[in-house]
Amino acid sequence: MxxxxxxxxxxxxxxxxxxxxxxxxxxxxxxxxxxxxxxxxxxxxxxxxxxxxxxxxxxxxxxxxxxxxxxxxxxxxxxxxxxxxxxxxxxxxxxxxxxxxxxxxxxxxxxxxxxxxxxxxxxxxxxxxxxxxxxxxxxxxxxxxxxxxxxxxxxxxxxxxxxxxxxxxxxxxxxxxxxxxxxxxxxxxxxxxxxxxxxxxxxxxxxxxxYLQKLATITKNEEAIKQHAKDVKVVFTPLHGTAHLPVKEGLEQLGFNQVYVVKEQAEPDPEFSTVASPNPEEHQAFEHAIQLGEEVDADMLIGTDPDADRLGVAVRNGQGEFEVLTGNQLGALMLDYILSQADELPEDGRMIKTIVTSELGRAIADYYHIPTIETLTGFKFIGEKIQEFYDQGEGTFLFGYEESYGYLVGDFVRDKDAVQAAMLSAEMAAYWKGEGKSLHEALHSLFDRFGYYLEGLESTTLKGKDGSEKIQSLMNHFRSTQYEQIGEFEVATVEDYEAQTKRNQASGSVKEINLPKADVIKFHLADGSWCCLRPSGTEPKIKCYFGVNTPSVEESEKKLKSLKEAFMNEMNKVLYQEK
Missing domain, CATH: 3.40.120.10 (Alpha-D-Glucose-1,6-Bisphosphate, subunit A, domain 3)
Structure with a gap:
């Protein structure tokens, strides 16, 4: 009809x-x-x-x-x-x-x-x-x-x-x-x-x-919590959603007794009236938390989205100002902390990340001799992989995360869990405070060890029937065009997850991708950078992901800016039919 x-x-x-x-x-x-x-x-x-x-x-x-x-x-x-x-x-x-x-x-x-x-x-x-x-x-x-x-x-x-x-x-x-x-x-x-x-x-x-009983089992260093949790000041905002009591009860159970909840955002509100968007990925969502954090001299700020499956964290940087960590950065900190605190890592231990999540996670896992398993975007694939470990009797789940602020520590839940992530983030803050460091300093220690990984995301909203058609036309274009260069960046390989192929641009050889079909195209560039194009599964958007790694923040910022501009120029030519 x-x-x-x-x-x-x-x-x-x-x-x-x-x-x-x-x-x-x-x-x-x-x-x-x-x-x-x-x-x-x-x-x-x-x-x-x-x-x-x-x-x-x-x-x-x-x-x-x-x-x-x-x-x-x-x-x-x-x-x-x-x-x-x-x-x-x-x-x-x-x-x-x-x-x-x-x-x-x-x-x-x-x-x-x-x-x-x-x-x-x-x-x-x-x-x-x-x-x-x-x-x-x-x-x-x-x-x-x-x-x-x-x-x-x-x-x-x-x-x-x-x-x-x-x-x-x-x-x-x-x-x-x-x-x-x-x-x-x-x-x-x-x-x-x-x-x-x-x-x-x-x-x-x-x-x-x-659930609270299980939550207590994800602690990695009970002594660090016992010694330092009382000294850590945490500001928490549930952004008008579901996490107020669960997060507060969980932190109290661990011994964090200096938890300050943002009153203006504590109660459920379907209008999310104090924020432009109830999304801890966006820095504006932390405005009230930052204000309260300054008042109480907080060590860290944590914020959950309305259904409490995503967590954002802000920590004080070298200038003493609150800086919101990216999902990739927080995930890297969590992964390194989990692996470093284990007395003995299982021989079949595994870390799981998605194809658009930072390669820093892989570098950290490699350092601890833990294999990385990649899945398509979407935490359902991480949950599915955990079940495979049980069904096949191989693989011990250690940690799973995605760049969009989703993390899972304990597998008693099979989806991303901001309540678990909030507990581990507070524990990390307590541990590093005991070591005389902030979480920001701990992050930069990772950069010193592995290189300055920097990622970016550009989203273009295209609503309605016309927007859906434009998104599909855009994907068809990038799928059918053999790019050898994107701006100044040489293309090394192209992964087409719909065709389930990985093509080497220089040799023309094609390998199979052993993942389910998905409307995603990922470009691996000759210098180790990458970019990825993917329609959102939940919003009328086309998402462009980017990742670079250089020895310094200045070089990474410069390279990321250049890569974004080059790729978005190509995309806009198609969207707006520029010749």
């Missing part, structure tokens, strides 16, 4: 909710908005569904949530044993409609005889991952849009191992979702009936207590 037919089907449907019909009438004269609302079904992307809230098949609303839940139910009916009694765990964050969407999930599952375990109040995403494993659930659902703007919400799917669904599972779930012809006709039961029948079970604090 074309979008107009789909719109008319919704508008004239006898079971359409009256409030949603009013919303459709409000935008009825705006044809471009109607088209964007109905021209496609909401894409099942990196971790599930994510989109702007509103009426339509390309929006997050009651009916698209019900459809996704019904599709997931059909999948577990065919692929998970004892799915009805094992049930589905459901969590939600502080966004508009998150709790309502979570209850809708229980209503749909209840109609199919499937038990649903729902948190009584908002929880971090990693708690949902943990809950799936702790409750031995058949699947998990997290209602969240992570760090997206307030108008967004999302629906993340977890398998029975507590990880986000990898491509093969996701494709099967997607096909089940798409097989549902009429999302408005999906059967539900009332919340009251679900509770009375025992199909909706409120989780309570059982999972919280079990």
């Amino acid at each position: 074309d979008w107009k037919t789909t719109y008319e089907k919704w508008y004239n449907h006898p079971k359409l909710d009256a409030d949603m019909k009013v919303e459709l009438e409000k935008i009825g004269t705006n044809e471009s908005e109607l088209e964007d609302s109905f021209y496609q079904n909401l894409a099942f992307g990196t971790g599930g569904l994510r989109g702007v809230m509103g009426p339509g098949t390309n929006r997050m609303n009651t009916y698209t949530v019900r459809k996704a839940v019904a599709g997931l139910a059909a999948y577990i009916e065919n692929h998970v044993e004892h799915y009805q009694s094992r049930g589905v765990a459901v969590g939600y964050d502080s966004r508009y409609n998150s709790r309502e969407f979570a209850i809708e999930a229980a209503r749909v599952l209840g109609a199919k005889g499937i038990q649903t375990y729902v948190f009584e109040s908002l929880r971090p995403t990693p708690y949902l991952s943990f809950a799936v494993r702790y409750l031995h659930a058949a699947a998990g659902i997290m209602i969240t849009a992570s760090h997206n703007p307030p108008e967004y919400n999302g629906f993340k799917v977890y398998n029975d191992l507590g990880g986000q669904t990898p491509p093969e599972q996701a494709d099967k779930i997607y096909h089940q979702i798409e097989a549902i012809e009429d999302e408005i006709e999906i059967d539900t039961i009332t919340r009251e009936q679900a509770e009375a029948d025992g199909k909706l079970v409120w989780i309570g604090d059982t999972v919280d207590k079990a």
Whole structure:
């Protein structure tokens, strides 16, 4: 059906909710908005569904949530044993409609005889991952849009191992979702009936207590915490999200008693009213924390995104000012700390990073004789790799991270976990304080040892149907054009993850990439630098990643600037049809 037919089907449907019909009438004269609302079904992307809230098949609303839940139910009916009694765990964050969407999930599952375990109040995403494993659930659902703007919400799917669904599972779930012809006709039961029948079970604090017990096990140097935690001043902001109590309880459990929470950002707020974006990757999110940090003379600032799977950290630099570490830098510090504090590293120990994460991690792992495993972008691939270690009886997981502020220390969670990361960051600060160093000084010690690795990211937002077409055209261009040079940089090899090939530009030889297919192109340059082009799986963006390494900060900054300019010039020629 074309979008107009789909719109008319919704508008004239006898079971359409009256409030949603009013919303459709409000935008009825705006044809471009109607088209964007109905021209496609909401894409099942990196971790599930994510989109702007509103009426339509390309929006997050009651009916698209019900459809996704019904599709997931059909999948577990065919692929998970004892799915009805094992049930589905459901969590939600502080966004508009998150709790309502979570209850809708229980209503749909209840109609199919499937038990649903729902948190009584908002929880971090990693708690949902943990809950799936702790409750031995058949699947998990997290209602969240992570760090997206307030108008967004999302629906993340977890398998029975507590990880986000990898491509093969996701494709099967997607096909089940798409097989549902009429999302408005999906059967539900009332919340009251679900509770009375025992199909909706409120989780309570059982999972919280079990998670905190596991959290205590990720400590790497108990003596350092015992000696120095009391002297470390930590400022924490949950950015209006889910992490306030979990992070504070975790730090108190470890013995950090000088924790100052940013009051203006402590309470859940779906508008995220004190920040332009609730994203700890962006420095503006730390403005309030920096102000409080100066007032209390803090050693470090930590900030979590709304669903608490990403962590940002700011530390004092050589000038005494707070500097926000990049995800690559914090990950490198964590990796070095974990490996350096071990009495004995396992012979089959492994570090996992993604293909767009800094090569500094590999250099650190090599130093400790620990192999690095690379995955595609997305923490679901790291979770999948951890499970492979168990299934195959080879490989001990030591640490996993990605450049976008996602880290995992203990594998009792199978997704990135900002609560764990906050604990390890505070522990590192205590350890290095005992050694007479700040975290900033510890980072620069790594640079002195391995070289000055510097990375960058440029994102171009291209919204709507036209934007999606431009992004695909751009990827097609870079995939089909044989670049020998990008500006002054000679191209050594090109990795096309959709074709699963690695081509040597000089010899023309081609090797196979042993990773799942993905719409990603990565250029390895002759001087060791690299750049990578990838459409976002959760936002209407095309992302360009860059990495360089030289002996000094000045050289790295100069080279990174030059590489960015050269690559973005090539990209803009295609986007804006410059000759």
